[in-house]
Amino acid sequence: MTDLPDTNLVMVTLVKPEGELEVYFERRAMPTPKPHEVLVKVLATPINPSDLGLLFGGADMSTARAGERDGLPMLSADVPPPGMRAMSGRIGDALPIGNEGSGVVVAAGDSPEAQALVGKTVALLGGEMYAEYRCLPVQMVMELPDGTDPADGASCFVNPLTSQAFVETMRMEGHSAIVHTAAASNLGQMLVKICAKDGVPLVNIVRSEAQVKLLKDLGAEYVVNSCDEDFQAKLIEAITATEATLGFDAIGGGKLAGQILSAMEVAAVKRMKNYSRYGSDTMKQVYIYGALDLGPTILNRSFGLTWSLSGFLLTPFLQKAGPEVAARLRKRVVDELTTTFKSHYSHNISLTEALSLDVAQAYNAKRTGEKYLIRPHG
Amino acid sequence: MTDLPDTNLVMVTLVKPEGELEVYFERRAMPTPKPHEVLVKVLATPINPSDLGLLFGGADMSTARAGERDGLPMLSADVPPPGMRAMSGRIGDALPIGNEGSGVVVAAGDSPEAQALVGKTVALLGGEMYAEYRCLPVQMVMELPDGTDPADGASCFVNPLTSQAFVETMRMEGHSAIVHTAAASNLGQMLVKICAKDGVPLVNIVRSEAQVKLLKDLGAEYVVNSCDEDFQAKLIEAITATEATLGFDAIGGGKLAGQILSAMEVAAVKRMKNYSRYGSDTMKQVYIYGALDLGPTILNRSFGLTWSLSGFLLTPFLQKAGPEVAARLRKRVVDELTTTFKSHYSHNISLTEALSLDVAQAYNAKRTGEKYLIRPHG
Numbered sequence: 001m002t003d004l005p006d007t008n009l010v011m012v013t014l015v016k017p018e019g020e021l022e023v024y025f026e027r028r029a030m031p032t033p034k035p036h037e038v039l040v041k042v043l044a045t046p047i048n049p050s051d052l053g054l055l056f057g058g059a060d061m062s063t064a065r066a067g068e069r070d071g072l073p074m075l076s077a078d079v080p081p082p083g084m085r086a087m088s089g090r091i092g093d094a095l096p097i098g099n100e101g102s103g104v105v106v107a108a109g110d111s112p113e114a115q116a117l118v119g120k121t122v123a124l125l126g127g128e129m130y131a132e133y134r135c136l137p138v139q140m141v142m143e144l145p146d147g148t149d150p151a152d153g154a155s156c157f158v159n160p161l162t163s164q165a166f167v168e169t170m171r172m173e174g175h176s177a178i179v180h181t182a183a184a185s186n187l188g189q190m191l192v193k194i195c196a197k198d199g200v201p202l203v204n205i206v207r208s209e210a211q212v213k214l215l216k217d218l219g220a221e222y223v224v225n226s227c228d229e230d231f232q233a234k235l236i237e238a239i240t241a242t243e244a245t246l247g248f249d250a251i252g253g254g255k256l257a258g259q260i261l262s263a264m265e266v267a268a269v270k271r272m273k274n275y276s277r278y279g280s281d282t283m284k285q286v287y288i289y290g291a292l293d294l295g296p297t298i299l300n301r302s303f304g305l306t307w308s309l310s311g312f313l314l315t316p317f318l319q320k321a322g323p324e325v326a327a328r329l330r331k332r333v334v335d336e337l338t339t340t341f342k343s344h345y346s347h348n349i350s351l352t353e354a355l356s357l358d359v360a361q362a363y364n365a366k367r368t369g370e371k372y373l374i375r376p377h378g
Numbered sequence: 379m380t381d382l383p384d385t386n387l388v389m390v391t392l393v394k395p396e397g398e399l400e401v402y403f404e405r406r407a408m409p410t411p412k413p414h415e416v417l418v419k420v421l422a423t424p425i426n427p428s429d430l431g432l433l434f435g436g437a438d439m440s441t442a443r444a445g446e447r448d449g450l451p452m453l454s455a456d457v458p459p460p461g462m463r464a465m466s467g468r469i470g471d472a473l474p475i476g477n478e479g480s481g482v483v484v485a486a487g488d489s490p491e492a493q494a495l496v497g498k499t500v501a502l503l504g505g506e507m508y509a510e511y512r513c514l515p516v517q518m519v520m521e522l523p524d525g526t527d528p529a530d531g532a533s534c535f536v537n538p539l540t541s542q543a544f545v546e547t548m549r550m551e552g553h554s555a556i557v558h559t560a561a562a563s564n565l566g567q568m569l570v571k572i573c574a575k576d577g578v579p580l581v582n583i584v585r586s587e588a589q590v591k592l593l594k595d596l597g598a599e600y601v602v603n604s605c606d607e608d609f610q611a612k613l614i615e616a617i618t619a620t621e622a623t624l625g626f627d628a629i630g631g632g633k634l635a636g637q638i639l640s641a642m643e644v645a646a647v648k649r650m651k652n653y654s655r656y657g658s659d660t661m662k663q664v665y666i667y668g669a670l671d672l673g674p675t676i677l678n679r680s681f682g683l684t685w686s687l688s689g690f691l692l693t694p695f696l697q698k699a700g701p702e703v704a705a706r707l708r709k710r711v712v713d714e715l716t717t718t719f720k721s722h723y724s725h726n727i728s729l730t731e732a733l734s735l736d737v738a739q740a741y742n743a744k745r746t747g748e749k750y751l752i753r754p755h756g
Contacts, residue, residue, distance in 0.1 A: 054655040086680060089653035252679060275467035277432045278691055291679065299675040301630060301666070302464060305691040311683035313656055 004039075004106065004133075006030055009072075009351060009376075011130035012094040013055050015079060015087050021059040023355060024067075024074035026094070031135035035109040038117050038138060043150035045101030045129040046343065047354070047363050047372040048158050049250075049290055055097050057090075058083020061364055066357040073355040098129030098374075102144070102153030106133075113138045121148045123156035130351065132376045142330060144337070151345060152338055154373060155186070158314070160333040160341040161326075162289065163190040165317045166248050167200055168325060173285065177201035177244035179260050181251050182292060183223070184211035184368050186343050192220045193340040201242035205235070205256070211368065232259060240267040247286040248312065253293030257286045257309055258300050265303035279304015287312035292366055345373040382417075382484065382511075384408055387450075387729060387754075389508035390472040391433050393457060393465050399437040401733060402445075402452035404472070409513035413487040416495050416516060421528035423479030423507040424721065425732070425741050425750040426536050427628075427668055433475050435468075436461020439742055444735040451733040476507030476752075480522070480531030484511075491516045499526045501534035508729065510754045520708060522715070529723060530716055532751060533564070536692065538711040538719040540667070541568040543695045544626050545578055546703060551663065555579035555622035557638050559629050560670060561601070562589035562746050564721050570598045571718040579620035583613070583634070589746065610637060618645040625664040626690065631671030635664045635687055636678050643681035657682015665690035670744055723751040 007027045014022045033039045059077040067074045079087070101124045108114035122141040128134055144153045170178055180191055183204035195202040196219050203222045204215050215223045222238040224231060238244075239260075245268070247260045261284050268280035284303060289312040299309070318326045333341050346369065353359050354374055363372040385405045392400045411417045437455040445452045457465070479502045486492035500519040506512055522531045548556055558569055561582035573580040574597050581600045582593050593601045600616040602609060616622075617638075623646070625638045639662050646658035662681060667690040677687070696704045711719050724747065731737050732752050741750040 050655075057655065082680075089647060089650070090655075093653070258674075269467060272467070275471070277428075277435065277468075281694060288679070289683070294679075296636075297675075297677040297679060299677070301669065301672075301675060302460075303689075305667070305689035306694065308686055308688035310686035310688075311681075313683040316659060316684065 004030055008131060008133045010096050010128065011098070011351065011354065012096050013057070014094045015057065015084070015091050017091050019079045019081075019084055021056065021077045021079050022074060023055060024069045025072045025352070025355070027070070030133060033107055033109040033114065033135055035111045036114055036137050037109045037135050038105045038114050038122070038141060039107035039133060039135045040103040040122060040124055040141065041106045042101050042103040042124070042129055042131060042134050042376050044103070044154035045098050045374045045376070046155045046345070047374065048099060048155075049292070049366055050158060051097055051099055052364060052366065053291075054095065056364060058086045061361065064357060064361065073352055075355050075357065075360055096128035096131065098131070099127060100125050100155060100157045101129035101134070102148075102150045102156065103134070105141075111138070117141065117143065120144075121146065121150070121153060123153045125157045130354065130374060132351070142334065144334065148337065151373060152342065155343040156333050156337070156341070159187040159190055159343065161318070161329055162314050163187050163194055164329045164332065165314055165321075166191060167194055167198060168321060168329070169287070169317065170200065170246050172321070173246065175244070175246035175285070177203070177242040177246070179203040179205065179239065179244045179247035179264075179286075181205045181247070181249045181256055181260075182207075182290070182368060184214050185250065186371055187250075189215070189218060189344075190341055192218050197340065201244065203235070203238040203242055203244050205260075207368065214369075226256065232263065235259065235263045236266050239263045240270060243267065245282055245284050249286055249288045250290035251293045252288045252291040253295035253297060255298050255300065257288060257297055258303075260286050261303040261307050261309070262300070265307075279306065281306050283308070285310070289313070344371060346370045347372045348375050350374070350378065351376045382408055386509060386511045388474050388506065389476070389729065389732065390474050391435070392472045393435065393462070393469050395469050397457045397459075397462055399434065399455045399457050400452060401433060402447045403450045403730070403733070405448070408511065411485055411487040411492065411513055413489045414492055414515050415487045415513050416483045416492050416500075416519060417485035417511060417513045418481040418500060418502055418519065419484045420479050420481040420502070420507055420509060420512055420754050422481070422532035423476050423752045423754070424533045424723070425752065426477060426533075427670070427744055428536060429475055429477055430742055430744065431669075432473065434742060436464045439739065442735060442739065451730055453733050453735065453738055474506035474509065476509070477505060478503050478533060478535045479507035479512070480526075480528045480534070481512070483519075489516075495519065495521065498522075499524065499528070499531060501531045503535045508732065508752060510729070520712065522712065526715065529751060530720065533721040534711050534715070534719070537565040537568055537721065539696070539707050540692050541565050541572055542707045542710065543692055543699075544569060545572055545576060546699060546707070547665070547695065548578065548624050550699070551624065553622070553624035553663070555581070555620040555624070557581040557583065557617065557622045557625035557642075557664075559583045559625070559627045559634055559638075560585075560668070560746060562592050563628065564749055565628075567593070567596060567722075568719055570596050574598075575718065579622065581613070581616040581620055581622050583638075585746065592747075604634065610641065613637065613641045614644050617641045618648060621645065623660055623662050627664055627666050628668030629671045630666045630669040631673035631675060633676045633678065635666060635675055636681075638664050639681040639685050639687070640678070643685075657684065659684050661686070663688070667691070722749060724748045725750045726753050728752070728756065729754045
């Protein structure tokens with residue numbers, strides 16, 4: 001282990017009580033693994049929307065400014081009062097960031113499980129990945145086949161497990177088809193492939209013709225463009241054909257979740273034999289799992305009284321589904337890592353570039369089709 | 379049975395394909411009960427918000443006009459295109475109205491069960507109550523103690539079962555306290571009494587100081603006025619004290635459902651030990667069971683990702699809860715008919731008065747504290 005540096009560069013995000021956010025680097029002492037831990041050299045870690053929630057949180061990023069601290073770039077931004085209220089639980093705490101990543105095990109504790117991983121390529125879950133090195137219990141790493149490209153292993157958890165969780169939820173809650181928004185995302189492309197393999201009808205909602213083409217080229221059967229004038233009619237058509245009664249919405253704000261429920265209701269009413277003033281008795285469920293639009297959700301309640309709109313989060317889902325389901329989903333990720341669960345990155349950046357103002361504004365725009373991968377060691 | 383008239387006056391509501399609603403009376407032949415049926419002289423039947431949904435539906439009641447048909451009053455109104463779409467399943471069908479009522483059994487079929495009810499005062503469920511007489515299977519009537527005032531028996535089902543269903547839902551879904559909106563309604567007053575008896579903490583949201591006083595006089599502990607400037611702070615205070623994580627909202631439109639979820643989240647975050655960017659992991663559920671405000675529901679999603687907003691309807695709840703629960707709830711209605719489940723009516727009207735334009739506009743305003751009871755036989 002003599003080739004390891006003494007220090008480890010770690011990105012942290014801090015909300016100061018006076019209403020300012022700071023994101024910067026700390027040089028911390030290199031950790032020494034405990035018996036059941038491994039020390040991983042982080043080779044690739046993606047910037048997911050869920051990371052941005054912690055990274056910039058409720059700050060007003062239009063006020064973001066570049067700075068320097070200990071010779072390394074830093075970012076600051078103002079936090080308006082609603083953001084301060086939402087983040088009141090984290091004021092004054094410098095929090096490390098980065099949900100997942102991949103790398104190689106460079107040191108290990110004394111336990112046989114830890115020692116067995118030395119030199120292996122692994123996928124990592126557990127936060128603090130925007131760093132040069134990460135020390136973790138062996139349960140938080142997943143061994144990948146020898147020769148796996150770190151870029152392929154970087155996003156083994158969030159998107160692959162979430163997309164599978166959608167299909168599992170469909171089965172657990174008795175639905176038979178799915179509607180998905182922001183469907184051209186990496187997660188959306190995975191879902192297209194899973195549903196095609198598993199024979200699950202999927203209605204993809206996207207926001208441009210280029211995205212329609214992208215998903216059609218992947219083999220998607222139903223792709224609806226929400227920018228089209230006849231969007232609602234097309235959505236009703238696709239939902240009628242698939243009988244989808246379950247939706248997953250990454251956007252959150254605006255009218256889309258309600259439009260999906262309305263389209264499901266129109267399709268369900270067509271299947272009814274008798275009129276009811278309360279609408280159909282078909283259960284219609286939409287889950288909001290993201291917040292690409294932070295504005296209010298607006299529901300024009302034209303979908304009867306048998307409906308539910310709920311938040312969705314991977315960790316509670318996995319807890320509810322239980323360890324056997326979680327293990328099955330993880331195994332599928334490894335088995336289909338370079339096919340179903342292949343992620344596409346439009347930009348590779350270094351750890352310090354991630355705090356350059358231009359780059360940060362670009363990835364914080366969360367444009368579909370743009371995905372950033374941090375490569376801490378180039 | 380020679381004292382029965384030959385015909386039965388029945389109110390019906392009709393949506394015409396050209397975009398007009400008509401509500402009028404039909405003189406139908408007096409029904410003859412089949413073996414398992416009873417013929418009931420309807421003595422009292424309430425106008426519930428759920429009746430108004432069928433009665434006037436998607437019509438624009440600002441265009442309502444008085445008319446006459448066969449010497450009896452009728453009402454007409456224009457139906458705008460969204461209303462026509464919502465009611466497409468009922469166009470051209472003259473539908474009888476009236477969910478529930480009470481009366482006396484004046485004739486019965488040959489079966490012993492039916493015969494046993496002759497002369498009895500009964501509560502009725504099953505629609506078509508806005509009529510002089512109603513013929514029903516014995517399972518749809520509930521015998522009331524001799525001497526029950528028909529006004530007391532008129533609302534045995536919708537409000538008494540719905541208010542009990544809220545408390546049952548609380549227990550079934552693992553919550554321990556309830557938030558209720560439009561809480562000064564007849565249903566809300568029943569809920570105050572049920573929760574007081576059962577020791578369930580209840581946060582009542584009302585819209586005036588008079589309603590605050592009304593509920594406080596009934597013994598309610600937490601009453602919050604949504605017209606107060608510090609409403610949200612008061613709501614958070616009451617929800618923090620009760621740890622309510624379940625809400626029932628009769629209003630539907632506007633920001634209130636989201637404000638309840640936000641207040642629940644603030645209270646839940648106070649109970650958390652560690653900060654999470656995803657908000658609390660406490661499940662927060664609000665059910666919309668009415669539509670006093672037909673406008674859009676607006677959710678400012680400041681309540682994490684562990685939440686659900688759903689429609690609520692009594693019949694599917696009773697089906698899910700099963701026959702034993704349904705029987706228990708019905709028994710409690712009879713046992714506590716003149717105490718817990720006492721309804722208050724501000725206006726008694728005749729069947730024909732119900733289609734007078736002034737009267738119809740008054741009850742269609744759905745003002746809390748105003749409740750209309752139709753007395754078909756004076």
